[in-house]
Amino acid sequence: METEKRWNKCIILISILIVAGGLYLLSPVLTPFLVGVLLAYLVDPLVTKLDELHLPRLLSVIIVFLGLFLGLGIIITLLVPLIEKQFVTLTVVIPNIISWIQKSILPWLLSHFGIDEVIDVNDLKATIAENWMKAGGSLSWLWKTAMSSGLRILEWGVRLLLIPVVTFYLLRDWSKVLNSIHELLPRRIEPTVVRLVKECDQVLSGFFRGQLLVMLSLGVFYSIGLTLIGLPIGLLIGLIVGLLAIIPYLGATVGILTASIATYVQLGDFSHVLMVWALFAVGQSTESMFLTPKLVGGRIGLHPVAVIFSVLTGGYLFGFFGVLLALPVAAVIMVWMRFLHQQYRESYLYR
Structure with a gap:
C-alpha cells in the first residue's frame, strides 16, 4: 500500500514535469x-x-x-x-x-x-x-x-x-x-481544488478589478496634473507613472525625478517644481490611504521583488504577451505555493 502511494506520487510528479516542459516548448x-x-x-x-x-x-x-x-x-x-x-x-x-x-x-x-x-x-x-x-x-x-x-x-x-x-x-x-x-475532478480532492480555485478567483479579481484601476487612476491623475502645470511631456510621464505603479514606489520615484528635471529645464522656474512635488504628494497620499486599500487591499500578496521577477520571466518566456500575463499567473502560483506550504507544515517531513 505504501509502495503504491509512492508510485502514485512519482507518476504525478513526472506528469507535472512533462506538462511543464510541453508548455514551455509550445509557448x-x-x-x-x-x-x-x-x-x-x-x-x-x-x-x-x-x-x-x-x-x-x-x-x-x-x-x-x-x-x-x-x-x-x-x-x-x-x-x-x-x-x-x-x-x-x-x-x-x-x-x-x-x-x-x-x-x-x-x-x-x-x-x-x-x-x-x-x-x-x-x-x-x-x-x-x-x-x-x-x-x-x-x-x-x-x-x-x-x-x-x-x-x-x-x-x-x-x-x-x-x-x-x-x-x-x-x-x-x-x-x-x-x-x-x-x-x-476526482471526488476525493474536489473540495480542495474548488477552494483553491475560489482563492485564485479572489486574487485575480483583486488584481484586475483593483490594481489595474489604481494604475489607470494614477496615470490619468498625473497626466492631467503635469499637463496643467505646463510640462510639455506631462501626458507621457503620467502614463509611465501609471504603468510602473504596479511595482510599489517605483512609479512615483521615476515620475517625480523625471518630472522635476523636465519641469525645471523646460520652464526654468523652481515654483513649478514645487507644484510637481505637491502633485506627487497628493497622488501618493491618495493611493496609499484610499485607492490601494479600497480597490486592492491585501488580495494579491506579491512582494515587489516577486513582481519584478515575474514580469522579467514572463517577457523572456512568452515575449510581450508574457509581460501582460506575468502578474496574474504569478498571483495564482502564489495561492498554490501557500497551499503547498501549508501541506508541508502538516506533513511528516516537517514534524
Missing part, C-alpha cells in the same frame, strides 16, 4: 490561447449580467464584443496621436536636459566631489537627439520594419487574430467549459 503557440482564456475570464461577468436580462448567450457575447472593440478603437484613435506628439516634444526636451546637466550638474559634481567628465556630453547629446528624432517618426519606421520582416509580422498577425476568436468561443461556452472541468 509561442499557447500564448494567444492563454490570453484568450484570460480575456474570457475578465469579460464573463459582463456577459453574465446581460444573461440576467434574459438575452441569449450568443447575443450577449456579441454585444460585449462590439462594445469592447468600439471602446478600444476610440482609445487608440485618441491616444496614439497624442503620444506621438509627446515623443516629438521629447526630441526637444532631451537635448535641453543634457545641456542643463553639462552646464549645472557636472560642474557642481566636479567642484564638490572631484568627479570629472568621463564621457563627451556633446557626442552623447547629438546621439540621443538623433535617435529621438528617428523615434518622432516611429509609425513610418514601424511600417518599414514590418514590410522588411513580413513573415514575422504575419506570425504576429495570426496570433492577434486568434485572441478574439478564442475569447469569443470560450465566452460562448464558458459555463460548459467550467462544468466539464469540474466533472473531471
